[in-house]
Amino acid sequence: MELIRSGAGSAGPGRQRPDSAPLLRAIGITKMFGSFTANDTIDLTIRPGEIHALLGENGAGKSTLVKILYGSLQPTDGSIEWKGRPVGISSPSAARKLGIGMVFQHFSLFEALTVVENIALALSDRKSRSALSREIETISAEYGLPLNPNSVIADLSVGERQRVEIVRCLLQNPELIIMDEPTSVLTPQEADDLFLTLDKLTARGCAVLYISHRLEEVKRICHHATILRHGKVVAECDPQKETAARLATMMVGAEVRSLTADIPPPQNARTRLAVQDLSLPKPHPFAVALHAISFEVKAGEVMAIAGIAGNGQGELFDALSGERLSDGAATVVIDGKACGGLGVTARRKLGAAFVPEERMGHGAVPRMKLSDNALLTRHATGDHLLRGGVINPEASRQLAERISRSFDVRKGAPDPEAGSLSGGNLQKFVVGREIDRQPGVLVVSQPTWGVDAGAAAIIRQALIDLARSGSAILVISQDLDEVLEIADHVAVISKGHLSPSRPTSGLTREEIGLLMGGVGEPTMTGRGAVHAG
């Protein structure tokens, strides 16, 4: 199938920032949490009809600023002007009254209710349910957000759920919409649809505050960008005139290390991880069943499994790690040893290591010290952390310290609780804990989820280095940039089916994106054809 690169032409170059009086001005916003300054005299001006990007690493103060603008936090100092008048935004409902709406990264919808019921819950002033249904249809037609008001949320895709959130927001006639990482859950094609909607919104004079860490996307659709670092505004710029590398440098404050994968993966290496015809039923009604999944990862190679969240990645990870056992021993083979019926400790002893998607409560115990969390996955792997069932705390501490040093884990105390680390630092620790073992097989899910650019580069480089030293690495990731950057082969998981794997060299984002949307399956070609045509 010959693919036409979709989307790239929809926005086009030469977006002009509208030259009008500011809609919202934040002046000298400062927010202290104890002695920690999350926002330090931030100035931000949003004009009507612009898409204004708010860029920054994790922990740069983006969410604090947004919470202040949406009224869920109160600033320690500073003031906000709305259309030239000073206002205090004491609560989200006050923000909505002013005309500020927000679309959250994590949806707040009731799965068992219909679209119109969910929206009615938020709009207490609408009395008639049928009138509201008509209103929803009008708005969704106007902005290109196709929705059936009577669908039950549980049946909707992630992209459709986001449309519900946006429509709910639009029904309150906002003049400013705040969007927190809106494309992080979308396929490239769904993201293109969203951008068209945003264009329609801005054409009517509505402003959008767009929070994202996807620089290419910001370059493509935003008129103006404000860049935060350590709670301060470090730059304002027109993102279309900057390169992605320049934007990244402004965010991080230093050149982001580019990855080196110069050495190609070795030819004819032995297979270290093989999965053969792995099928598992749904563990619970809202889970995904796995259907005859087969793949191999060879020594020295990084393989990626791409896919939209909720297509069986978690179920596959559990089957690989041994947290869930499979019927046939030969379904999972680690270094030649059939271990479909062996638990996670036995698989670790065979030289495998695992990093789950969820750091808190799965990869680490938040209320335990780092040394205890080192013991969590290393207690049976020959690190002498136990002597005859008795814990050797000094050995655990030294191990935690070694991991922290080699992976640049920044912590406030010598041995803090895992939950007190920032997301990026905990992720470096959780990944580092496994890489430190030099495992023969590493299965890692969403290795850089919610991690800032600097930490992501460290983690990705470590994964490549480990592979080139002879290990087999399987990365389960939703982040296409990451997949293309580090993987030698990629397969796509969709509804519990895994596509055949393909070498990443020569693949484009759009090709993977179409596979992610389920184009590989015969029943789903309709949607893909729209974009391919």
Added chain:
Amino acid sequence: MRVELVRRGERSAAMAYLSPLLALLLTLIGGALIVIVWRVVAMDTSAPDSGGLFGAIQQGFADYGRFLYVFFIEPLTAMWSIEDLIAKATPIILVAIGLSFCFLSNTWNIGAEGQIAVGAITGSFLPIFFPEWQGPFILPAMLILGMLGGMAYASIPALLKIRFGTNEILTSLMLVYVAQLFLDWLARGPWRNPEGHNFPDSRPFDGDQLLPTLFGTNIRISVLFVFVAAFAAWFLMRWTKTGFQIRVLGQAPRAGAFAGFSQKRMVLLTFLISGALAGLAGASEIAGPVGQLRTTVSPGYGFTAIIVAFLGRLNPIGAIFAGFLLALSYLGGEGAQIALGMSDQTTRVFQGMLLFFVLACDSFIFYRLQIVRRPVVPQTQAVAS
């Protein structure tokens, strides 16, 4: 201005120790209110010297002063009541140490009271059926049988949970009443002393069948079990892989599974540990202060131990201190009944308030209070035109 609970970055070690003390203070304040209200309600306004409402409140304060003395101080002023205190604290602490394991692993054994009863029953088996048996082995055999009985009885809710996913809070609690009724039937029926003039008790145990006393006092050696159990439990919890597994599975079950620990094995293990200690407490009662099998052997020690476990921070050493405080409430309740004519439910009200406040105060280990000021700029008319 409003008050918010704000999550702390790390758990506050200071609050973990302060919380029980704060809870005790709040319980004392709550107790004062109860005594004063009790006085006001009972006020006899028709009496010429009643002094009205003010007089009643004044009387309430005076009563509360006496109440505090009777409740907390008086039991410590005489040797016999100190001995009584130790006798009551011993089973409570033993049970609380076992329950700490359960609660740390996030399994909820509420049925220790029943496991005490079964321990008392199985512990009584030998002296009832072999009344002539004396010698160095009879007492250890009785205690071991008591522990086995408690373990077997505790394994029922554990196995039900593992096999069928039943809620162990309900099953363990309901089994309490089964055990109590069974004990009642045994003491009135088949195991009643034939020479006991129809009293519903078993034959009194004697000689080597009873726990020896220490240093010529009435304190029995079962108090030493408390210290041995506390030290062993502390070591197991703090320093061994088993204790680590219990803590991990209690805090983050998914992380525990990821570490390769079995939740089901831990449910069974913690129930067995707590059942064994409850059974030991039951056997120590019939071989100690009670001296025979009766229709009831425990005035709610198994429930009181739940409070003690939490008040002692689920730490075996903490359970020793908390156990003495709660044992004091038993003696104090009796004292208040005698000296002030208060209801015999005083002890339970006191214990209930203490558990309520300690659980509430524990919020401050992970959260702190923050007073939120109004926004700096007063809100103008917010009308979206």
